[in-house]
Ligand code: SAH
């Protein structure tokens with residue numbers, strides 16, 4: 001990693017993060033790179049010399065949040081004239097220089113492909129007082145990096161691909177993250193080994209569509225990568241997100257079943273809708289039937305698998321009947337978690353121009369119904385965990401309750417339990433004594 005003696009000099013940086021796990025991971029990379037270049041992490045905006053908002057533009061709401069967050073720094077900026085405020089992430093990438101015109105308080109903007117230049121960008125902003133946007137996107141360069149984490153925890157994210165080539169008609173991500181690129185499999189294996197040697201027990205492989213991972217040197221796709229991570233490293237658990245149903249193939253299902261001890265009993269498989277008509281308009285590349293067929297195969301291969309999904313309600317052209325089909329999909333699949341969103345028109349996307357936009361009020365009603373319907377299903381499903389014993393990996397102490405720790409089962413279910421001793425990082429058997437939809441309560445089983 002490139003280091004310069006001139007950068008940083010102890011200036012303090014505060015970063016707020018919106019959006020997906022990719023953004024969380026990017027924030028950690030920013031802090032790591034900055035610390036390597038003699039910047040320090042601030043614990044609050046008040047204490048910072050530089051504030052960075054790592055933004056998300058997947059829906060309109062998070063974009064608004066960025067603008068209002070900038071506003072909240074007005075008085076800070078007035079009292080501290082040397083304070084610099086920047087926006088990175090997906091809004092930064094999309095808006096570029098325009099954002100500097102829209103927000104007078106803003107000093108700099110940088111995109112999703114400029115993170116590794118952040119120390120140099122800050123140097124220009126701080127030392128040379130430059131007010132500018134850095135949003136060049138490298139579509140062609142090979143994607144190679146080393147995962148950077150300052151302090152390891154029980155779990156770590158490792159990106160395997162960046163960008164997305166799917167162009168689902170509602171989604172802005174292909175425009176904010178650029179063309180899809182995969183990292184070398186050999187680089188990924190050594191990355192995971194490095195993290196494990198620093199104490200990491202669980203890794204989550206990240207990509208917008210992990211199923212289309214393809215080693216640029218021909219070492220294979222996601223199923224091969226998972227197999228190798230499971231057999232060639234000592235990591236205890238491996239997760240991966242996000243899966244795209246259209247690319248979720250038999251070879252992958254086979255690997256999931258074979259390495260179930262590490263890959264666990266959990267698959268997040270965003271359906272988006274239960275209506276084939278809407279799926280076609282979304283450009284998802286599968287029908288309701290094809291989706292269900294994959295679900296049945298996954299269920300057959302992984303007993304007691306926990307399935308979760310993302311659903312968009314009120315996509316243009318969605319009728320009451322289409323929406324009923326989404327509810328019936330939830331019923332049929334028996335997801336344990338559903339992340340529901342109201343369709344939000346996004347710039348550059350195909351669906352923005354669709355004429356049959358659904359009124360906000362109806363979107364709202366459908367979202368409420370979706371969530372209530374799922375709550376009633378989750379309530380019933382979760383009892384299957386009651387009084388059972390599972391191996392859980394302890395992730396850390398609860399932020400709210402003393403002597404309460406948070407662990408996860410291999411189904412990715414969160415378990416809270418009480419303990420006088422610090423068991424973080426340990427895998428141990430736990431009996432579930434109370435099962436609620438979002439949290440299970442457990443008791444350590446004495447061995
Ligand atoms: N690459 C992942 C994640 C995409 S963004 C995937 O393909 O699943 C995460 C979720 O946000 C999506 O699954 C979708 O449900 C939702 N989403 C994306 N664009 C949206 C939009 N314009 N309006 C509402 N929800 C959206």
Ligand code: SF4
Nearest residue numbers: 164166167168171173
């Ligand atoms: Fe967006 Fe579709 Fe790509 Fe996911 S797969 S990031 S929803 S375009």
Ligand code: F3S
Nearest residue numbers: 019020056057058090
């Ligand atoms: Fe948001 Fe960008 Fe992630 S738009 S969901 S932060 S890829």
